[in-house]
Amino acid sequence: MDIRHIAVIGAGTMGHGIAQVCATNGYQVTLIDVVEEQLDRALAAIRKSVEKLHRKGRLSDEQREAGLNNIATASEVAAAAPADFVIEAVVEVLDIKEQVFATLDEVTRPEVILASNTSSISITELGAVTRRPERVVGMHFMNPVPLMKLVEVIRGLATSDESAATVVALAEALGKTPVEAQDYPGFISNRILCPMINEAVYALMEGVGTREAIDTVMKLGMNHPMGPLELADLIGLDVVLNIMEVLYAGLGDDKYRPCPLLKRMVAAGHLGRKSGRGFYTYD
Ligand code: CAA
Secondary structure (H helix, E strand, O other), X not given: OOOOEEEEEOOOHHHHHHHHHHHHOOOEEEEEOOOHHHHHHHHHHHHHHHHHHHHOOOOOHHHHHHHHHOEEEEXXXXXXXXXXXXXXXXXXXXXXXXXXXXXXXXXXXXXOEEEEOOOOOOHHHHHHOXXXXXXXXXXXXXXXXXXXXXXXXXXXXXXXXXXXXXXXXXXXXXXXXXXXXXXXXXXXXXXXXXXXXXXXXXXXXXXXXXXHHHHHHHHHHHOOOOOHHHHHHHHOHHHHXXXXXXXXXXXXXXXXXXXXXXXXXXXXXXXXXXXXXXXXXXX
């Protein structure tokens, strides 16, 4: 299918990053969020990011123009109706995602693929609320989307080969490297990443080392670009906790139990960069 127009549902950090990458790679984008102020914040963040990448020579003049001009905004999911492809990136709450998928199934053409950027919710379950489960696929981008090369492509139980191949081709057209994963809790990325972060929080809670010591060991000793606690702040501690809960419930092994300190920090609203405070503090 010829894809020209992509609708992105949800204008948070992931949604606006995805919209930006689609636009700078020549797609017409409609970015949709029910919270209108979120759309204003998203457009401002996209502008800042596009200008920065252009200044650094990582985007051409033409890509800059496209990034600044090819994104329309809307505040109702129904605005996805004319799109040739949809990427959902709303909050990680099953009921909300199911509602969005049911609406998308109503308003978009039956041949349109509905992709989800979910980091933890079953693609098979999302497919089951639509009449086109063979066209429901996971398309999991990494944060920060404009800089990270990976897109994890997740097949639900009913996802067709053709739909998975279309998503792989689209990820490549966006300049990303797609990797396929099956629909098990956490897929590949978060099955491995989040237990590592959770273990780092245990090490902090038990006083094995300070936050700086833990992050420095992983940066200088293992060549990770960021330490696990810094990275948790970037991802959002609520997101990490939610993924650990999904792993624990879905796989049933004690090794996935969320660290009590992680739970306490989320309960206190210390969610990382987005709330100004997590393991570190931010302006
Ligand atoms: N757009 C444009 N520029 C951006 C940007 C964005 N969205 N985000 C950051 N930058 C800029 C920074 O501002 C910085 O600019 P300056 O050089 O002008 O200061 C530049 O990019 C990169 O800065 P650094 O020199 O610090 O670069 P770095 O080499 O450390 O790269 C990084 C930054 C790519 C974020 C790197 O630290 C990294 O790879 N960190 C790990 C990120 C990661 O693991 N992400 C996955 C999270 S998991 C996930 O997303 C999935 C999930 O489901 C939870």
